[in-house]
Amino acid sequence: MGRKPFIAGNWKMHKTVAEAVELAQGLRRSLAGITEMELAVCPTATALHAVSEALKGSNVGVGAQNMYWEEQGAFTGELSPLMVKDLCRYVIIGHSERRAYFGETDETVNRKIKAALAHGLSPIVCIGESLEQNRAGETVDFVGEQIRGAFADISAEDARKLTLAYEPIWAIGTGLTATPEEADRIIRTAIRDVLASLYGAATAEAIRMQYGGSVKPHNMAAFIVMPEIDGALVGGASLKVDSFTAIVRNALEALP
Ligand code: 13P
Numbered sequence: 001m002g003r004k005p006f007i008a009g010n011w012k013m014h015k016t017v018a019e020a021v022e023l024a025q026g027l028r029r030s031l032a033g034i035t036e037m038e039l040a041v042c043p044t045a046t047a048l049h050a051v052s053e054a055l056k057g058s059n060v061g062v063g064a065q066n067m068y069w070e071e072q073g074a075f076t077g078e079l080s081p082l083m084v085k086d087l088c089r090y091v092i093i094g095h096s097e098r099r100a101y102f103g104e105t106d107e108t109v110n111r112k113i114k115a116a117l118a119h120g121l122s123p124i125v126c127i128g129e130s131l132e133q134n135r136a137g138e139t140v141d142f143v144g145e146q147i148r149g150a151f152a153d154i155s156a157e158d159a160r161k162l163t164l165a166y167e168p169i170w171a172i173g174t175g176l177t178a179t180p181e182e183a184d185r186i187i188r189t190a191i192r193d194v195l196a197s198l199y200g201a202a203t204a205e206a207i208r209m210q211y212g213g214s215v216k217p218h219n220m221a222a223f224i225v226m227p228e229i230d231g232a233l234v235g236g237a238s239l240k241v242d243s244f245t246a247i248v249r250n251a252l253e254a255l256p
Pocket of ligand 1: 172174
């Protein structure tokens with residue numbers, strides 16, 4: 001079976017509860033009836049409950065932006081898998097902003113993935129290289145290592161449940177993007193080939209890959225038509241009904 005396209009919005013640290021609900025209600029209307037593609041939005045923790053209620057029974061899923069791996073305990077400020085599962089289905093793990101500003105490593109990413117899977121959540125795992133690494137020609141090695149770290153001790157059956165988001169750090173929030181051809185090449189050589197070496201080709205081919213980094217309505221189609229790219233993780237352009245809807249519609253039109 002082919003990989004179902006999947007576009008998700010990462011709202012990052014934006015929107016009060018009321019603003020988040022307004023956006024969710026708008027998307028519920030504008031994206032109604034789309035079944036060819038999986039859709040999700042990831043609001044801040046404070047808005048998760050209200051947004052989940054606003055999107056209940058719709059075709060737009062909801063995800064958290066982060067999660068700790070323990071079920072409960074003295075971990076001030078953290079959300080547990082049980083708490084996330086109470087409210088939504090998806091969870092973003094290992095976003096480059098979390099790695100850069102909040103000390104996340106391949107090891108903590110791996111622990112979080114395992115906890116998410118153990119609780120039946122669908123993780124969206126982010127990987128991607130910095131500008132320096134890109135310029136030094138280290139992208140394939142670095143991203144490959146991130147993949148090996150993220151998937152350590154994860155079975156093939158569980159691996160298939162992950163969505164990976166390849167987000168070159170230098171393309172996030174900058175208006176710059178990798179070219180679709182370059183993103184496709186990195187996903188093939190640094191991600192899917194590494195997964196094939198870990199799990200075999202069939203499992204590697206089953207895992208969905210999103211591109212992330214300055215995805216906008218005008219460039220979505222060029223990414224989604226690439227053979228390795230199954231969708232997008234959208235930051236800034238997911239914060240408005242019009243732009244996120246245009247991204248989804250442009251992707252749908254471009255699909256075969
Ligand atoms: P932008 O779309 O704002 O570049 O953000 C991408 C991103 O980090 C999504 O997780």
